[in-house]
Amino acid sequence: MISQLNKNRVYIGIDFGLKKIGVAVGQPITNHANPITIINNDTEVYNQIDLIIQEWLPHAIIIGYPFAIKKNHVHKNLDIFIKNLEKNYADKIDIIPHSEILSTEEAKTKLRELRKSNIISKKKINVDDISACLILESWFNDNITR
Helix, strand or coil: CECHHHCCCCEEEEECCCCEEEEEEEECCCCEEEEEEEEECCCCHHHHHHHHHHHHCCCEEEEEECCCCCCCHHHHHHHHHHHHHHHHHCCCCEEEEEECCCHHHHHHHHHHHHHHCCCCCCCCCCCHHHHHHHHHHHHHHHHECC
């Protein structure tokens, strides 16, 4: 649980994909997250994560994890990604897997709503950063002490 003292800290949300990784940032005090970027999941992924960590100085990284789905090749790659993050940052930042069941479907719905209200461009097609927001907000909802 997040104590009152931790509500002002910054948290990063990640929606992992084999090709792209959505990234969001938020604070429990607002119970809200904002998309910050989508990075390619390639040889530069950890350099990009480093830059994000240097810029935002998060207290923790919350990573969407499909717990209820039968393990497959995505899980294997996600497990490697999490292990690498833990190896590189566990002494400074908590790395926390969090259930992401249906986050992509929720993100598509939210994206449609944002387009209808002209908050985002109708051309925006990626849902990865919106999914990262939903993962982080879900974690806030599950962990904030009221």
